[in-house]
Amino acid sequence: MKHSRPIVIKLGTSTLTQGTKKLCRKKMLDIVRQISILHEQGKQIVIVSSGAMAAGREIMKDPKLDRLLPRKQMLASVGQVHLMHIWSELFALFDIVVGQVLLTRDDVSNRKRYLNSRDTLHSLLKHHVIPIINENDTVATQEIRVGDNDNLSALVANLIAAEYLILLTDQGGLFTADPRLNPTAQLIPLIEKIDANIYRLAGKPSDALGQGTGGMITKIEAAQLASQSGTSTIIGSSNHPDILLDIVAGKSVGSRFLATTTLRESRKRWLLSEKPQGKIVIDHGAAKHLMDAGASLLPAGIIKAISNFERGNIISIESETHPLAVGITNYSSSEIETIKKIHSQSIEEVLGFSYGPEVVHRDNMTMIK
Numbered sequence: 001m002k003h004s005r006p007i008v009i010k011l012g013t014s015t016l017t018q019g020t021k022k023l024c025r026k027k028m029l030d031i032v033r034q035i036s037i038l039h040e041q042g043k044q045i046v047i048v049s050s051g052a053m054a055a056g057r058e059i060m061k062d063p064k065l066d067r068l069l070p071r072k073q074m075l076a077s078v079g080q081v082h083l084m085h086i087w088s089e090l091f092a093l094f095d096i097v098v099g100q101v102l103l104t105r106d107d108v109s110n111r112k113r114y115l116n117s118r119d120t121l122h123s124l125l126k127h128h129v130i131p132i133i134n135e136n137d138t139v140a141t142q143e144i145r146v147g148d149n150d151n152l153s154a155l156v157a158n159l160i161a162a163e164y165l166i167l168l169t170d171q172g173g174l175f176t177a178d179p180r181l182n183p184t185a186q187l188i189p190l191i192e193k194i195d196a197n198i199y200r201l202a203g204k205p206s207d208a209l210g211q212g213t214g215g216m217i218t219k220i221e222a223a224q225l226a227s228q229s230g231t232s233t234i235i236g237s238s239n240h241p242d243i244l245l246d247i248v249a250g251k252s253v254g255s256r257f258l259a260t261t262t263l264r265e266s267r268k269r270w271l272l273s274e275k276p277q278g279k280i281v282i283d284h285g286a287a288k289h290l291m292d293a294g295a296s297l298l299p300a301g302i303i304k305a306i307s308n309f310e311r312g313n314i315i316s317i318e319s320e321t322h323p324l325a326v327g328i329t330n331y332s333s334s335e336i337e338t339i340k341k342i343h344s345q346s347i348e349e350v351l352g353f354s355y356g357p358e359v360v361h362r363d364n365m366t367m368i369k
Contacts, residue, residue: 004163005044005160005161005162005163005263006044006045006046006125006160006161006162006163007038007043007044007045007046007162007163007164007165007166007248008046008047008048008153008156008157008160008162008164008165008166008231009035009045009046009047009048009166009168009244010047010048010049010050010149010150010152010153010165010166010167010168010222011031011047011048011049011050011051011168011238012050012149012150012167012168012169012170013050013051013053013054014169014170015027015031015050015168015169015170015238016028016049016050016051016054017051017054019170021054021057021058022054022058023051023054023055023058023083023086025086025090027238028086028087028090029090029093031168031238031244032087032090032091032093032094033094034242034243034244034245035047035091035096035130035244036091036094036096037245038244038245038248039094039096039128039130043248044125045130046121046125046130046131046133046156046160046162047087047098047130047131047132047133048132048133048134048149048152048153048156049083049087049132049133049134049149050134050149051079051083052075052076052079052080052083052134053072053075053076053079054079055078055079055080055082055083055086056074056075056076056077056078056079056080056082057075057079058079058082059078059079059082060075060078080100080102080134083134084098084100084132087132091130096128096130097128097129097130098129098130098131098132099124099129099130099131099132100131100132100134101117101120101121101124101131101132101133101134102133102134102135102136103117103133103134103135103136103152103155103156104135104136105155108155108156108158108159111310111312111313111314111328112310112311112312113312114159114312115311115312115328115330115355117159118159118160119355119356121156121159121160122160125160133152133153133156134149134152135149135152148218150167150218150219150221150222151218151221151222151225153165153167153222154221154222154223154225154226154231154233155225157226157229157231158225158226158229158231161229161230161231161263161267161363162226162231163231163232164231164232164233164234164247164248165222165223165226165231165232165233165234166233166234166236166244166247167219167222167223167233167234167235167236168236168237168238168243168244169219169235169236169237169238170237170238170239171216171235171237172187172236172237172240172254172255173187173188173189173235173236173237173254173255174187174188174191174198174201174202174216174220174235174255175187175188175201176188176201177201178203187254187255188201188255189252189254189255189256190255190256190258191223191255191256191257191258192258193260194220194223194224194227194257198220199217199220201216202215202216202217202219202220203215203216203217216235219235223235223257224257226257226259227257227258227259227260227261228260228261228266229259229261229263229266230259230261230262230263230264230265230266230267231259231263232256232257232258232259233256233257234247234253234254234255234256234257235254235255235257236253236254236255237254240253240254264366267363267364267366268366271314271326271327271328271364271365271366272326272366272368274314274326275314276313276314276315276316276326277307277309277313277314277315278305278306278307278308278309278313278315278316278329278333279305279306279307279315279316279317279318280297280302280304280305280306280315280316280317280318280329280336280359280360281302281303281304281305281306281318281319281320282297282301282302282303282317282318282319282324283301283302283303283319283320284319284320285301286298286300286301286302287301287319287324289301290317290324290325290365290367291324291367294362295362296357296358296359296360296361296362296365297317297327297358297359297360297365298344298357298358298359299336299339299340299341299342299343299344299347299359300341300342300343300344302336302339302340302341302359303320303340303341304337304340305333305334305336305337305340306333307333308333308334309329309332309333310332310333311329311330311331311332311335311355312328312329313328313329314326314327314328314329315327315328315329315360317360317365323368324367324368325360325365325366325367325368326365326366326368327360327361327364327365327366328360328361328364328365329359329360330355330356330358330359330360330361331355331359335351336359338350338351339351339359344357344358345357
């Protein structure tokens with residue numbers, strides 16, 4: 001099965017510790033082995049890794065600290081370094097380079113930071129580096145925290161337009177009842193629609209060690225968020241042999257939540273629902289490329305920018321007579337006025353920097369019919 005879009009893999013604390021108070025190197029190595037095979041196959045993999053708090057407790061010899069936010073942030077600060085060191089060493093065994101990315105909600109909701117975060121991740125993937133993402137717990141306040149890595153992984157999946165979101169946990173998927181309490185509980189292999197009944201089946205979070213922040217409910221929330229942006233989600237047990245390889249190979253394992261829309265339709269609804277904060281007027285040749293070939297908008301075809309807008313804003317793209325499309329601009333209005341009518345190769349020379357050759361990339365644009 002060929003995947004043209006990235007795959008996001010979320011690893012929970014229970015997976016990384018295997019129910020203990022320490023990181024389980026043996027399990028982490030097995031996960032790295034599977035990811036290395038996918039990487040060798042040309043798959044683009046992004047990891048959202050929990051475990052910083054557990055790693056911090058391991059380094060600090062499991063201190064009896066209170067639950068005040070600064071203490072948690074201290075553990076996350078100590079643990080994140082330790083966690084990344086382990087990931088880096090394990091992946092180095094397979095000659096794979098990893099990069100650390102720490103995010104807060106602002107990084108995926110603020111449009112300018114959204115673009116910067118997305119561009120960083122795409123650049124890492126382009127250079128065959130596996131990004132390892134965690135929430136920036138060391139500085140994030142309650143207002144800007146995502147709150148759990150399940151939902152963070154769904155936001156990342158949306159950010160990079162992932163094909164699949166894989167949530168590995170200590171459970172085999174979503175069951176008709178709690179399998180730990182009811183031996184007759186049956187795995188639900190396919191969920192086409194997430195409704196109130198699905199949430200009821202998820203029950204309440206259960207974390208005996210008090211190290212995780214989620215449970216099945218946050219995984220359902222993540223699956224719903226991902227499905228609405230065109231990404232299918234699979235919840236599976238990290239204890240299933242070769243779980244990642246089986247999922248990517250299309251085997252029926254765990255619980256699969258189907259996407260409720262396509263990536264294109266999701267992006268189109270979002271762009272068309274927002275009020276443009278400015279305009280770019282383009283010439284006939286650029287308009288023809290946009291309409292006929294579905295091309296990106298390059299500076300050479302731009303006549304002028306109207307109104308003041310910033311990088312990351314949604315703008316209207318118009319011919320000299322009528323609107324053609326809406327999209328997310330990679331450059332501000334003042335920058336566009338400086339680079340209009342020039343070749344893309346000259347952007348860095350003119351501005352002193354470059355966010356890429358496209359003023360509006362085709363993936364962040366939708367035509368107005």
